[in-house]
Amino acid sequence: MNLSIAEENYIKSIYKLQEGDTVVTTNALAYELETKPASVTDMAKKLKDKKLIDYEKYKGFTLSAEGKKIALQIVRRHRLWECFLVDKLHFSWEEVHELAEELEHVRSEKLTNRLSEYLGNPLFDPHGDPIPDANGKLTKPRPQTSLDQATAKRVVVTAVTDQSTALLAFLNAKHIKLSTQLEIVEHYEYDNSIEIKIKQQPSITISEQVAKNIMVRPV
Amino acid sequence: MNLSIAEENYIKSIYKLQEGDTVVTTNALAYELETKPASVTDMAKKLKDKKLIDYEKYKGFTLSAEGKKIALQIVRRHRLWECFLVDKLHFSWEEVHELAEELEHVRSEKLTNRLSEYLGNPLFDPHGDPIPDANGKLTKPRPQTSLDQATAKRVVVTAVTDQSTALLAFLNAKHIKLSTQLEIVEHYEYDNSIEIKIKQQPSITISEQVAKNIMVRPV
DNA sequence: AATATTATTTAGACAAATCTAAATCATAAA
DNA sequence: TTTATGATTTAGATTTGTCTAAATAATATT
Structure with a gap:
């Protein structure tokens, strides 16, 4: 599955808005991605064709199993880069999100796993959010x-x-x-x-x- | 100056082919970028509009001062990431080029400079090529x-x-x-x-x- | 239930980056 | 100098991701 950066961002945002299994609406996703509902509908069709989301007209969308898997990979990369930026390059919390947003799109499993290893396979990112492991398994969040x-x-x-x-x-x-x-x-x-x-x-x-x-x- | 990834790749390749001050031809650049001459001509117009290259129809192109500056920034990022991948993540020489090709497009001076510092401000990348400093100055290559x-x-x-x-x-x-x-x-x-x-x-x-x-x- | 409001989709357009095929320019060969 | 060859550019089309404006569906209100 070869996804564009735009497609990855949609997947990631749907994952974020889903929080469990809530259906994500067109408007909510448009707001999250700072784009227009019409654009969301267009992309929804593409992601449906690629079987990454379940989508019926006017009924909102949820990630398919495959979509969830990809979302977790993106989240993993994002959070690992945040760890790297804070732990190794001494950035502060608030600076890292934007940069990780870009770094997360480098899709190399080998790189991701090496980075994780290098950081000591951290379970949480600098914001306290759990980092999915190589298989997409999430540690349950700390009782914070x-x-x-x-x-x-x-x-x-x-x-x-x-x-x-x-x-x-x-x-x-x-x-x-x-x-x-x-x-x-x-x-x-x-x-x-x-x-x-x-x-x-x-x-x-x-x-x-x-x-x-x-x-x-x-x- | 906000450049697309495609534009950055053109700038980088022109820099590479220039080697001093040779004029770069349309065909040579198309071959280097694995694209078609027609596409190169299209992009040449855009880069000329942005004053990053000097270009007259049928006469080939060279980077302007501004273009050179940008090329050196890209090269700097590329080579620093290569160092990171080899020194810290223990990749071998031949694996790092592709990955650095993607990482180099994260345009943050702060990130670049922190990365350089973290690596001990290296002067050469794993292939022996010199790394431009934050001002774009190149150490003269080792006498290899x-x-x-x-x-x-x-x-x-x-x-x-x-x-x-x-x-x-x-x-x-x-x-x-x-x-x-x-x-x-x-x-x-x-x-x-x-x-x-x-x-x-x-x-x-x-x-x-x-x-x-x-x-x-x-x- | 009829109407009003809001959410969503469709239709049609645009910019970026690319392509193919055809036209034009530059230059080497005769 | 004319012709042939190769390099370059133009014209027109395509894909991706986006947009606005208009149309349609879903939902809330009276």
Whole structure:
């Protein structure tokens, strides 16, 4: 199956919107891909011909088994490149998505597998999302919650959902990074702010708004 | 300047064929790009409009200053990725060209420079070709000759010109790799075969045909 | 149930990159 | 210098991915 970059992007976006087995609508996909519904309909026909999606007029689409397989390969490549960019080239979280978006289209299984090996076969990308293995199998995502919902006392940062420069600058200033261990000292009901402590540092208080965008898991 | 992948490939090939300041002909470029002369003429018009080449009907083309700059950026990315694939992912010489051909089209200066830094700012790629620096400056190529022409006694392997599986298998069996140091023990005039010695190993004799395809420089 | 609204598809067009076949130019040979 | 040959360009067509505007289907409202 030889797919164009455009076709790959459609497959990837359908996979993203599916989340389980929801039917994906024309409009939703057009919005996701920043294109027009008419273009989506055109592409849907092509992908149906290639048996990568199930599609009936006016009924939306879902990936076929083959389509899912290809989607997982693309996701695998994307997330591995993100790991590479962060771990090896020291990019920060928010910079890597765009670049990985391009690198993911280099379709070489050998390259992908070597890259994975080189990175130590990581199971999660820098945003905390699981990386499919060579067979397309996904580790179940870590049991992460946002920091404001956390019940454990000691947690480790797994992801940041808001990629705004403002938040990232804030986190940078406070030395909160991926894998940083936090101790939840106090939860103030009044404004839902949270007092946390990073080992060897004085404790700090962060607002609910910030806490909502920091994903953590129990350590 | 936002170039398509096709345009980048044309620029790169013109650069390759130019070698100094020779005028590149339509046919030569068509052959190099495995396309038809008519397509080359079409693209020549576009590149002329973008001021990347100098072109007059029936007179062939050369890169403009701007075109040369872009060509060097592409070459830089290509050769850095080749280094990455060989040094870090342990691909062998002959496998990397195709992959680098795809990776080179990710146009991010930041990525390119980080990659270069990560690799230790290499000056030569795995084939012995010089890598332009961030400003497009080229180190002058190493003074390499084919092994059968070598005058020095101790040399180091810098490249292999023939990429056939047969030759590569042979070299592999004899443990001759890039950067391998060789001592030239004897040169037999009868059949132009050469006796060489790799340190710690018994000396071996190789045919003229093999020697012609191994590039070396004095150590 | 009839009508209004929204979602989706169709029809027709366009730009990029390519092709084939025919025409034109440049140059080497007679 | 005329002719023949090969290189190059033009003309017109094709494919891919996109678009706008109009038509049609599905759904919600009255």
